[in-house]
Amino acid sequence: xxxxxxxFEYLPVQPPDxxxxxxxxxxxxxxxxxxxYQFAYIAYHMLFMSFIYYQIAKIYQTENDRCRDLMTFTxxxxxxxxxxxxxxxxxxxxxxAPLQKFSxxxxxxxxxxxxxxxxxxxxIKMLKTIVxxxxxxxxxxxxxxxxxxESLDExxxxxxxxxxxxxxxxxxxxxxxxxxxxxxxxNPDEREFLDDESQIKEILVHGNYLSLEDIKIAQKYDxxxxxxxxxxxxxxxxxxxxxxxxxxxx
Numbered sequence: 001x002x003x004x005x006x007x008f009e010y011l012p013v014q015p016p017d018x019x020x021x022x023x024x025x026x027x028x029x030x031x032x033x034x035x036x037y038q039f040a041y042i043a044y045h046m047l048f049m050s051f052i053y054y055q056i057a058k059i060y061q062t063e064n065d066r067c068r069d070l071m072t073f074t075x076x077x078x079x080x081x082x083x084x085x086x087x088x089x090x091x092x093x094x095x096x097a098p099l100q101k102f103s104x105x106x107x108x109x110x111x112x113x114x115x116x117x118x119x120x121x122x123x124i125k126m127l128k129t130i131v132x133x134x135x136x137x138x139x140x141x142x143x144x145x146x147x148x149x150e151s152l153d154e155x156x157x158x159x160x161x162x163x164x165x166x167x168x169x170x171x172x173x174x175x176x177x178x179x180x181x182x183x184x185x186x187n188p189d190e191r192e193f194l195d196d197e198s199q200i201k202e203i204l205v206h207g208n209y210l211s212l213e214d215i216k217i218a219q220k221y222d223x224x225x226x227x228x229x230x231x232x233x234x235x236x237x238x239x240x241x242x243x244x245x246x247x248x249x250x
Contacts, residue, residue: 037146178218186231196241
């Protein structure tokens with residue numbers, strides 16, 4: 001169970017779908033504790049797919065043009081996103097959460113987008129294999145594939161391994177998002193919040209779906225490349241506040 005909890009290091013600290021994420025974890029936890037390992041697996045796989053959708057949202061948000069060029073989505077989901085974004089621009093709708101945006105796509109197909117952050121074909125194949133494994137038990141076929149804790153723990157380990165791979169390949173997009181945030185927010189009089197803490201929590205962390213692992217990347221980012229900015233002192237202040245707010249437990 002402790003190993004399974006590691007997925008929260010990779011999910012957003014402040015997910016817009018918080019109730020849904022908590023619901024999935026409680027379903028996993030309950031079924032795991034009661035020996036219903038097959039149902040626990042399905043709940044955990046949904047948490048795994050939530051991570052996938054949030055990572056794709058980060059790519060889409062940070063590398064939008066490149067993402068569209070490499071898009072492996074079907075016309076269905078891209079048309080849906082484009083139509084929704086037009087409505088947001090017109091003030092007719094609020095922002096659509098990543099799980100609502102990208103869950104419209106075929107799960108195997110959407111994995112191909114990770115080639116845009118440097119995932120190899122073998123790594124993407126492994127992601128698709130995890131989806132295929134879930135598909136094999138999601139239908140009423142009379143089979144109980146996971147009868148023991150050990151059999152489920154092995155699959156959880158596989159999912160966490162793939163999550164770690166995608167996270168490592170996401171370093172450049174996290175750094176780009178953080179750099180853009182610092183430049184855009186260097187003037188307290190021209191941003192959403194005057195105080196650094198609120199600006200970081202609401203605009204950087206919540207607005208970019210950052211996880212604890214993402215925050216670690218941002219905390220290590222070399223801000224000296226921004227030393228020519230007029231508000232560099234404020235950039236330093238924002239960076240230090242991020243470090244102070246999310247200190248690793250010793």
